[in-house]
Amino acid sequence: MTTPHFHLGDEVRDALSRGRPVVALESTIIAHGFPYPDNLEMALAVEEEVRRAGAVPATVAVLDGCLRVGLSRAELERVARSPDLPKASIRDLPVLCALGRSAATTVASTAQVAAWAGIDVFVTGGIGGVHRGWEQTLDISADLPALARLSLVVVSAGAKTVLDMAATLEYLETHGVTVLGYGTEVFPGFYLRSTGLPVDARIDSPAEAAAVLRARRALGLPGAVLVANPIPPDDALDEGEFNGWLAQAEADLAAEGVKGKAVTPFLLARLHALSGGRTVAANRALVMNNARLGAAIARCLVGLSAEPEGEGPDGGGGGLAGKPPARGNASAGQPGSPDQVFPDEPAPGLTAGGAAVPAEGPSRPPAEALAGGGTVAALFRRWWALGHDGGRSAMGAPAAPGGSPGGRGR
Numbered sequence: 001m002t003t004p005h006f007h008l009g010d011e012v013r014d015a016l017s018r019g020r021p022v023v024a025l026e027s028t029i030i031a032h033g034f035p036y037p038d039n040l041e042m043a044l045a046v047e048e049e050v051r052r053a054g055a056v057p058a059t060v061a062v063l064d065g066c067l068r069v070g071l072s073r074a075e076l077e078r079v080a081r082s083p084d085l086p087k088a089s090i091r092d093l094p095v096l097c098a099l100g101r102s103a104a105t106t107v108a109s110t111a112q113v114a115a116w117a118g119i120d121v122f123v124t125g126g127i128g129g130v131h132r133g134w135e136q137t138l139d140i141s142a143d144l145p146a147l148a149r150l151s152l153v154v155v156s157a158g159a160k161t162v163l164d165m166a167a168t169l170e171y172l173e174t175h176g177v178t179v180l181g182y183g184t185e186v187f188p189g190f191y192l193r194s195t196g197l198p199v200d201a202r203i204d205s206p207a208e209a210a211a212v213l214r215a216r217r218a219l220g221l222p223g224a225v226l227v228a229n230p231i232p233p234d235d236a237l238d239e240g241e242f243n244g245w246l247a248q249a250e251a252d253l254a255a256e257g258v259k260g261k262a263v264t265p266f267l268l269a270r271l272h273a274l275s276g277g278r279t280v281a282a283n284r285a286l287v288m289n290n291a292r293l294g295a296a297i298a299r300c301l302v303g304l305s306a307e308p309e310g311e312g313p314d315g316g317g318g319g320l321a322g323k324p325p326a327r328g329n330a331s332a333g334q335p336g337s338p339d340q341v342f343p344d345e346p347a348p349g350l351t352a353g354g355a356a357v358p359a360e361g362p363s364r365p366p367a368e369a370l371a372g373g374g375t376v377a378a379l380f381r382r383w384w385a386l387g388h389d390g391g392r393s394a395m396g397a398p399a400a401p402g403g404s405p406g407g408r409g410r
């Protein structure tokens with residue numbers, strides 16, 4: 001099997017084809033971030049939180065060689081119950097697809113699959129980053145270059161506190177990732193509300209995050225907008241206490257000689273044990289908090305109000321959710337008038353690469369192009385054939401721009 005398979009869950013396919021808000025979720029946090037059965041409970045609770053906040057959850061994993069976007073309950077269980085499920089970053093995707101294997105997806109690979117599917121918002125707990133001691137190991141998470149390349153909003157509570165936070169922020173700056181603090185000027189530290197390091201800009205509403213992604217795309221810039229959302233005050237850990245656990249976990253890491261992709265799961269598991277479960281409780285709280293914010297941003301990106309007032313619990317009621325994303329034409333807005341060039345409504349006729357798309361075309365792949373479990377290449381070929389690529393090359397052809405299908409009409 002050489003052609004990668006791609007499957008959108010029914011709910012996700014329906015939402016994307018109707019221009020409704022979708023939030024991608026990773027599966028490494030399920031397979032390796034929490035013990036069973038807490039991990040299953042949390043995976044279901046996060047999906048529920050996204051629905052309650054008026055968006056459709058799309059948990060991503062690779063199962064039997066198929067890139068799956070939106071898992072069934074049984075598939076979530078399979079991920080949660082398989083401690084041996086490998087953790088897959090971007091470089092692993094070809095192997096999994098070619099050999100029909102299964103894996104949980106990290107921030108990097110989830111963001112990649114989400115971008116392929118045309119999902120604009122991805123919620124996680126904490127991104128990977130530059131590890132302490134990187135001068136010797138060169139251990140820099142593939143999450144960082146993925147953020148530099150993929151056009152979407154990523155909501156996280158900062159980067160995992162086990163990282164070299166200053167170096168992580170330097171990397172993001174070097175590679176042009178926009179880092180926004182949600183209600184804060186400082187970059188949050190996952191279990192802690194602050195790292196003491198500044199963010200590029202503070203925002204105070206989901207609509208502002210959506211506007212920044214639109215502006216990024218309108219400017220033709222590839223890469224992500226990282227929204228750093230501090231853990232709620234009541235759930236944050238005490239810094240002194242946490243640093244004690246972390247020092248011990250790092251000593252254990254060195255003593256056991258753990259290296260490479262095993263580092264993150266090892267440290268998280270040690271912190272769990274050393275803190276008597278406190279880090280797990282905090283992790284859960286910050287993910288739920290991020291899920292709410294991500295759903296609100298996804299809603300703003302498709303032209304809905306941030307809050308699902310008067311809608312059903314799945315965001316599907318009230319007649320609003322079926323509303324297609326607003327679209328216009330690429331000439332709307334006058335240069336030099338930021339309010340019009342970067343409007344609060346979905347950006348008119350602009351793709352991730354800044355190329356114009358036909359004003360009349362649907363800004364999402366039509367339902368028939370998303371039906372069933374077709375291949376990635378076939379799926380997007382059909383989509384592009386319908387005129388949604390702004391004249392650019394299809395995925396499956398070499399060098400798809402930015403790894404993103406683009407052409408999403410905003």
Ligand SMILES: O=c1[nH]cc([C@@H]2O[C@H](COP(=O)(O)O)[C@@H](O)[C@H]2O)c(=O)[nH]1
Nearest residue numbers: 028029033106107125126128141261264
């Ligand atoms: O609190 C957590 N943060 C991050 C991860 C996972 O760890 C990955 C980063 O791993 P690495 O440093 O090996 O790239 C992230 O993408 C994410 O999937 C996790 O399980 N739990």
Ligand SMILES: [Mn+2]
Nearest residue numbers: 139140141260
């Ligand atoms: Mn690493």
